[in-house]
Amino acid sequence: MNGISSDVIRGYNDTMILYLLWDHPSYGYEISKQIKSLSQEKYVIKETTLYSAFTRMEKNGYVESFNDDTENGRRRTYYRITESGRAYYLDKCAEWTLTKEVVERFIKEGNDSGNN
Amino acid sequence: MNGISSDVIRGYNDTMILYLLWDHPSYGYEISKQIKSLSQEKYVIKETTLYSAFTRMEKNGYVESFNDDTENGRRRTYYRITESGRAYYLDKCAEWTLTKEVVERFIKEGNDSGNN
DNA sequence: CTGTCATGCTATGTCTGTCGTGGTATTAGG
DNA sequence: CCTAATACCACGACAGACATAGCATGACAG
Numbered sequence: 001m002n003g004i005s006s007d008v009i010r011g012y013n014d015t016m017i018l019y020l021l022w023d024h025p026s027y028g029y030e031i032s033k034q035i036k037s038l039s040q041e042k043y044v045i046k047e048t049t050l051y052s053a054f055t056r057m058e059k060n061g062y063v064e065s066f067n068d069d070t071e072n073g074r075r076r077t078y079y080r081i082t083e084s085g086r087a088y089y090l091d092k093c094a095e096w097t098l099t100k101e102v103v104e105r106f107i108k109e110g111n112d113s114g115n116n
Numbered sequence: 117m118n119g120i121s122s123d124v125i126r127g128y129n130d131t132m133i134l135y136l137l138w139d140h141p142s143y144g145y146e147i148s149k150q151i152k153s154l155s156q157e158k159y160v161i162k163e164t165t166l167y168s169a170f171t172r173m174e175k176n177g178y179v180e181s182f183n184d185d186t187e188n189g190r191r192r193t194y195y196r197i198t199e200s201g202r203a204y205y206l207d208k209c210a211e212w213t214l215t216k217e218v219v220e221r222f223i224k225e226g227n228d229s230g231n232n
Numbered sequence: 233c234t235g236t237c238a239t240g241c242t243a244t245g246t247c248t249g250t251c252g253t254g255g256t257a258t259t260a261g262g
Numbered sequence: 263c264c265t266a267a268t269a270c271c272a273c274g275a276c277a278g279a280c281a282t283a284g285c286a287t288g289a290c291a292g
Contacts, residue, residue, distance in 0.1 A: 007127035007249080008215045010278060016222040029240055039218045049279055051241065056278085075287080076240065093223050099124045100216065102155045106132040107209050122250060123278080129249085145269055165250055167270065172249085190258055190269060 004043050013045060013053050014062070015096070018089040021063065021081040028054065028077070054079055062088050120159050129161060129169050131212070134178065134205040137197040141182075144170065144193070170195055178204050 020026060020034050028050055036044050054077075057063045062085030065077050081089070136142060136150050144166055152160050170193075173179045178201030181193050197205075 004211065004215050004218060005127065007279085008211060009219070010126050010249090011121065011123035012219055012222070013278085016219075019222040019224065022224070027240080029238095038221050042214060043218050046280055047241085048243095048281080052278075052280095090224075095120065095124060096219065096223055098158060099120050102120060102159050103125070103128055103132075103212065105154050106128070106135040107212055108135070108138075108206075109209065109213070126249060126278090143269080145267095162251055163270080164252080164272095168249075168251090171271095192269065 009043065012092070012096075013049060014057055015089060015092040016045075017050070017053055017057070018062065018081055018085055018092075021079060021085070022089070025066075025078045025080040027079065057085065060088075061085070122162075122165070125159065128208070128212075129165060130173055130178070131205060131208040132161075133166070133169055133173070134197055134201055134208075137179065137195060137201070138205070141194045141196040143195065173201065176204075177201070 016035055017031055020031050020038075026034075028047075032045055032047070032050055054063065054065070058065055058079070061082055063079040063081055065079050068076065068078055132151055133147055136147050136154075142150075144163075148161055148163065148166055170179065170181070174181055174195070177198055179195040179197055181195050184192065184194055
């Protein structure tokens with residue numbers, strides 16, 4: 001198995017994107033590259049998934065879009081995380097901890113090396 | 117936060133059910149109770165989700181259904197895990213390990229400060 | 233100048249798993 | 263009789279992921 005079935009990640013795409021927006025705004029293509037590299041090529045988000053996530057999150061108030069006028073040529077839509085987005089992200093982190101605990105009670109691990 | 121949003125667990129319901137079928141067959145209601153107790157009430161699978169999971173998994177050959185004739189009165193459909201189901205389960209466990217690694221790269225917060 | 237590639241985004245419709253709603257049936261207890 | 267717990271199922275809605283397709287720019291090779 002090389003990748004990760006998207007069903008598993010479902011619900012965490014938003015979280016990953018918000019993580020990458022935490023320190024500074026970014027845009028689709030860059031986020032896409034970063035997810036790929038940060039996950040060590042293990043997860044590559046689909047374009048449509050990514051852009052629909054942006055749309056959804058903007059509708060939910062987790063991000064704000066804007067255009068960078070200093071750029072010319074290629075039109076980019078940048079996204080900035082909002083306070084609400086930060087709160088949502090942190091909430092998801094807490095949920096992840098909980099989820100992890102729960103799922104692991106149902107996982108037989110014979111191939112887990114080292115840590116607990 | 118009390119529970120876990122089902123979007124997060126999505127894709128792991130099957131895994132949890134198969135885990136509980138590993139040693140011996142079981143049936144819907146019991147599985148439901150066991151998920152609740154084993155997750156320490158943190159996750160309660162919805163009935164419809166559970167039964168549709170059984171149907172799906174039987175169609176995929178991960179479980180087989182049968183009736184226990186020694187029981188009378190309440191009609192139960194028991195499910196038994198198949199070899200294919202065991203393989204699928206183990207596959208999911210491996211995937212979980214991978215998923216966990218990936219997701220955690222995007223999680224701020226008490227980052228696994230303890231182990232490793 | 234034209235073709236191709238990388239960049240950057242959008243529209244449209246399908247698929248799948250979850251879940252809300254509601255129904256059926258048995259057994260036990262008040 | 264009524265209710266609660268057990269035990270299951272049908273139906274339809276919904277949301278997120280994704281396949282497919284298209285549009286537009288800029289760089290660079292031939």
